[in-house]
Amino acid sequence: MWPFRISPEFSSVPTARDKKDPLSEGLRRQEKDVLPKEGEKIGGEAAGRERTRFPETRAPNFPLPVAPKKGQSHLSLKGEALLFCLVSGVALVIGVVRHEVVLTLLGIGGLAGFFYGVVSLFWVSWGMPAELNALHWRILPEETDEAHPPQWVLTWTDEKKIKKVGFPGITKRYHLVLASRDGRSIEVYASLPREKEETRDLPFPTRPRGAYEIKKEELVIYDFLGFWELAFPKRKGESAPALLVRPLAREVAFSPPFVVGGIRRRESKTVQKTEDLTDHRPYVPGDDPRRINWKLYGHSRELFVRKEETEPPPQSEYVLLLDTYADPSLYSTEAMWSRTDRLVYAALGLGRELLEHRGSLLMGYSGGALQMVQKNELSYYLAFPYGQREGQDLPVPPPDKGVFLFALPRRSVEATALTALLTRCQSPVQLIFVCGSPAEETLARDCQQYYAPHQRMAHVSFLTF
Structure with missing residues (x-):
């Protein structure tokens, strides 16, 4: 069996097994283990993996990760390919019947190119899962602002997968789509790196502010005519944002009347600044007796009171x-x-x-x-x-x-x-x-x-x- 299935569209269609998995009893038991108990703080192992940049307490709106679905590669054929194959076949038949050399050669060349693309994709597809697993990427920096687009770094973990020369007539691209919850997206088609690590610029949309999650991540190969597309998706079972674009401060002429809210006084106190290096002074009639330091009285037989301490403003x-x-x-x-x-x-x-x-x-x-x-x-x-x-x-x-x-x-x-x-x-x-x-x-x-x-x-x- 080939490691892919044919679908009429470029996007993968879940199989019946994929649709059943999230509702299986096994996954239900996993979700019970992952979800925190009532009153328990979400984080650490309960949140799936340790997050250094995006802790759950800072982004409470993102759901907990679920068990990842197994990615299934899919093959798509453009409608123009069937028309091209039909025209090439008709040209070949007419050329043979009427002994037209030009039509015969055009028909043979068209059909040969069409089927070469199919066979080439079949041949190259065997090594694609291993290449996909050996290719990793990261965004630097993961947190940026609207004025500074980040960079996308592609890295090979296995140098044996690096190919200086590609298969004739086959093009490979790494397809990455990052999307925010309101539909903003960053889409990249990048050729595979020829070195162990390569850095590319990550294009920004017109309004880039937002928290971007991984929507699609796949390795796509094309034939030289552009009729066949074979995609190997790489799915991850996590929902932490891969890129965070912070807003820049704007000059907004706005001075609203302040609403009077609650007043909270700090419990911590600071000693009042003074030239005197001691925090006690002799007792003066009228002072609060509760402020007398009786330990000093036991040593010196003189009454001393603690100096007043100031409290920060409310x-x-x-x-x-x-x-x-x-x-x-x-x-x-x-x-x-x-x-x-x-x-x-x-x-x-x-x-x-x-x-x-x-x-x-x-x-x-x-x-x-x-x-x-x-x-x-x-x-x-x-x-x-x-x-x-x-x-x-x-x-x-x-x-x-x-x-x-x-x-x-x-x-x-x-x-x-x-x-x-x-x-x-x-x-x-x-x-x-x-x-x-x-x-x-x-x-x-x-x-x-x-x-x-x-x-x-x-x-x-x-x-x-």
């Missing part, structure tokens, strides 16, 4: 949420990407401003969990939000916090995650509609009439850029 607590729902009736796929990026840029600017005012910041987005974020982690965390056609639930912030909520205008305002959040939230919310045009701002003002009377709504503002 720290405001804020929550910054991103509702990434994009109304399908308003936004195309390209517009959804653009508007989601605008939400991220606005949140990045406001988040930095909040942290500069000695505040602590919790961040969350549709379908994600709340995370405590530091100033140097803002751009990292904001690479994960993605545009959604069916909005997932927003994380409910703790009570008594100042909540800033960024959202896009929409036509339907009732049965949405935003409405559900306002019903459950126990903190004052400032809603900020991010608009890309005056028409969207007009629609946002219509939404304001619905959300403004809500008891938890502190203020509704608009940001157009």
Whole structure:
């Protein structure tokens, strides 16, 4: 049996066995072993493999890995090939019957080239699985920003697989597709390296921000006429992002009124700065007797009291949420990407401003969990939000916090995650509609009439850029 099957399309079609495997009892038992128990933190062995760049606590929105499916190679034939074969056969028959040398040669050459491509693919296919296993790649760096495209490094683990000269008439390409959850993709067709390691530039899409997972990874071979394509997919049973593109800070002219949130006082204290090198002073009538250091009294028979210690100023607590729902009736796929990026840029600017005012910041987005974020982690965390056609639930912030909520205008305002959040939230919310045009701002003002009377709504503002 040949190590491939013929399918009418380039993409592989799951067999009945593939469809049955995820529902088998064996996999069900594996999932019970992999999934954490209630209250258990996801990470380490429970998350499949150790993640250094993308820990589960930093990217809670990505699911746990499942058992990998066995990749099955597939052969595809273009429709033009059948027409070419038919024309070559007719030319051969006519040339033989009418003793036309030119038609006879054209027919023989066309059929010979057609069948040579088939036989060549069959011959070369035997070594493809071994070459695929010996070829590895990595992206450097795994975390970058929108202005610095990364590089793609292909490496042979077995130098015996390196071929300086390819098989005549056969072309080999490594096909890699990285995709984010909102449909952005990075696709690369690269020739196999002729050295142990080669570095290629990884092309960036127009709007590259996001967390990219491996969607397709395969080794493809073609015949010299381009009629036959044989692909050997390499599937991985993990869902950790292979590339993270962080947003760059943008100048956004926006100064929202600060919502008064909870005030938290730190328990740690610092000693007051003074020229005196001791932290005690003689007792003065009127001092609190509880501050007398009786150990010093036992040694010196004199009363000393501890000097007062200062406490850091109170720290405001804020929550910054991103509702990434994009109304399908308003936004195309390209517009959804653009508007989601605008939400991220606005949140990045406001988040930095909040942290500069000695505040602590919790961040969350549709379908994600709340995370405590530091100033140097803002751009990292904001690479994960993605545009959604069916909005997932927003994380409910703790009570008594100042909540800033960024959202896009929409036509339907009732049965949405935003409405559900306002019903459950126990903190004052400032809603900020991010608009890309005056028409969207007009629609946002219509939404304001619905959300403004809500008891938890502190203020509704608009940001157009």
